[in-house]
Amino acid sequence: MKIVVLGAGVIGVTSAYYLARAGHEVTVLDRQPGPALETSHANAGEVSPxxxxxxxxxxxxxxxxxxxxxxxxxxxxxxxxxxxxxxxxxxxxxxxxQARYALNKGRMVRLAQYSRDCLIALRTETGISYDxxxxxxxxxxxxxxxxxxxxxxxxxxxxxxxxxxxxxxxxxxxxxxxxxxxxxxxxxxxxxxxxETGDCYKFTAALASLCEGLGVRFRYGLDIRGLQLSGGRIEAVATADGAIAADAFVVALGSYAPALLAPLGLDLPVxxxxxxxxxxxxxxxxxxxxxxxxxxxxxxxxxxxxxxxxxxxxxxxxxxxxxxxxxxxxxxxxxxxxxxxxxxxxxxxxxxxxxxxxTPDGTPVVGPTCYANLFLNGGHGTLGWTMACGSGRVLADLMSGREPEIASDDLALSRYGR
Known part of the structure; x- marks a missing residue:
């Protein structure tokens, strides 16, 4: 399947990595000249489930x-x-x-602990270095x-x-x-x-290089202007260089995702x-x-x-x-x-x-939308680095038709009733 990932921060790049590992043809688009140059660039460095x-x-x-x-x-x-x-x-x-806190924390701990395990496995398999x-x-x-x-x-x-x-x-x-x-x-x-601790920028840049070795294509310096809808599906992403078509799309644009999704009638509370x-x-x-x-x-x-x-x-x-x-x-x-x-x-x-x-409940939004070929991975707040690998792996499993290794239904946008 041909997949376009919007965003080359730690969330977008980990999504691309696991999607490529699952056998998909992946292209990552970002307005910056390289990976992890916005929110992922100089965060606190904690991996703290x-x-x-x-x-x-x-x-x-x-x-x-x-x-x-x-x-x-x-x-x-x-x-x-x-x-x-x-x-x-x-x-x-x-x-x-108290009730909402317990529910939200349970979701977050589940994903964070799984993400730590995914990071350990990735580090063991690849030897990736990031302080x-x-x-x-x-x-x-x-x-x-x-x-x-x-x-x-x-x-x-x-x-x-x-x-x-x-x-x-x-x-x-x-x-x-x-x-x-x-x-x-x-x-x-x-x-x-x-x-654990580590430099999120170094990790993301190193993982982007590994992604390229898996065939992932990165297109930097590209202004993303919107998503084109046709017949109840996303047909292409509109960019400054023209439309880019794919079979499926992942929005991993952090704080900028709501503005992109609003014209589609999707209300992402980020x-x-x-x-x-x-x-x-x-x-x-x-x-x-x-x-x-x-x-x-x-x-x-x-x-x-x-x-x-x-x-x-x-x-x-x-x-x-x-x-x-x-x-x-x-x-x-x-x-x-x-x-x-x-x-x-x-x-x-x-x-x-x-x-x-x-997000107002602290839990990121990871999973499908009402559009069959549009998926979200964002809203991680202060825990993007902590939850990145687990979120990317869950998303790749969902998009590949596999059952994720952890419960994921309550991570999707549908939990807000939207």
Whole structure:
């Protein structure tokens, strides 16, 4: 079958890889000059099935109100008057119940754990290199109140059979020796030893090269203008270079997918939640993190990527704005310097922002649509890197007429009744 994949981020490229492995003729289209140059380019670097939880959770509305008044707030809501923003935020609030949280988290953990297994298999089969580390994630708490409040998280982790360790201050330093000079700033932590880290950009670029070896064709620098419908099926994708026909189509355009799908009557509830990162070269190995450290106070992830530190986090509701305000950079610098002061050279840091494609229930949209030859793979939010391989494999199985290895009916767009 001839398949066109729209989008060359980590989701689009993993989709192309598994589709090509299944024997299909695949073409990937992207407006950028290469793979993973937008949201996949400089994310936090975590592959964290254990942290696969929806943002919409009981208690989040009250926490969000408090965050809005913090000097270094993890959440920023810019004044917005457009209907799409308010509609998405109301849908998010509607998922902040215990029942919805349990349902959504169950879906996310299922896909994330499967994705980790797929990534391990892919790495074993191909020998792909991307600054990978398999040394876990450590969530550090600066206050006793934060540490005392992990009871529900621990209960969920135990229920999902996710290995974890609750650590005191000394235990945190033993896991991450670079924290020793700042040990007095933390009271304890929660460690997930089976989590991984890695450079999502390096992975996606390397996988794109492997895809080319499987016969996948990449067409970069191509403006995608729409999908052409004929007889209840998608006939072609309209581009700046003309129409490109295929037997089936995959939309993996992240935050830009809803605009492409709207003319077809498809209402994809994905919103661009802006995030930021700093990438800092290491100048003091002994003070640098070993793996990923999550600073619970500022909701910032500090990750070791080879000879660099990636500091990523924050959530900003600001539409498609990609500006880089100095105040956001200051928050990232503050977090890393308080915990790993002097480990990296901030003067040489690269400051970046990207748009996370978020659904209101946290679960990505993976699967078919009401059009028989149109499939979706998007809405992964902050977990695109974590869920990429599993999502690509599920999609390839569905499009190849095979039963996926995990339940997938509740991942499709149809779960919204649309």
């Amino acid at each position: 254990g942290y696969s939880s929806p943002w919409a959770a009981p208690g989040i509305p009250m926490k969000a109100l408090k965050w809005l008044f913090m000097k270094r707030a993890p959440l920023v809501i810019q004044p917005m008057a457009d209907l799409a923003t308010w509609r998405w935020m109301l849908a998010l609030l509607g998922n902040c119940t 990978a580390r398999m040394q876990g994630t450590l969530q550090v708490f600066r206050t006793q109140k934060q540490l005392d409040g992990i009871g529900k998280d621990v209960e969920i982790l135990a229920g999902d059979s996710v290995p974890f360790e609750v650590l005191d201050r000394a235990g945190c330093v033993a896991a991450e020796p670079g924290l020793a000079p700042s040990a007095d700033r933390i009271v304890g932590g929660l460690r997930l030893p089976t989590d 919103y661009p939640v802006k995030g930021y990162s700093l990438t800092v070269p290491i100048i003091d190995e002994a003070r640098a993190p070993v793996s990923t450290v999550m600073d619970e106070t500022y909701k910032v992830a500090i990750t070791r990527l080879g000879d660099r530190i990636r500091i990523g986090g924050m959530a900003e509701i600001a539409g498609f704005n990609l500006d880089l305000p100095p105040s956001r950079r200051a928050t990232l610098e503050h977090s890393v310097e308080e915990l790993f002061g002097g480990a990296g050279d901030q003067r040489q840091a690269t400051f970046w922002s990207g748009l996370r494609p978020m």
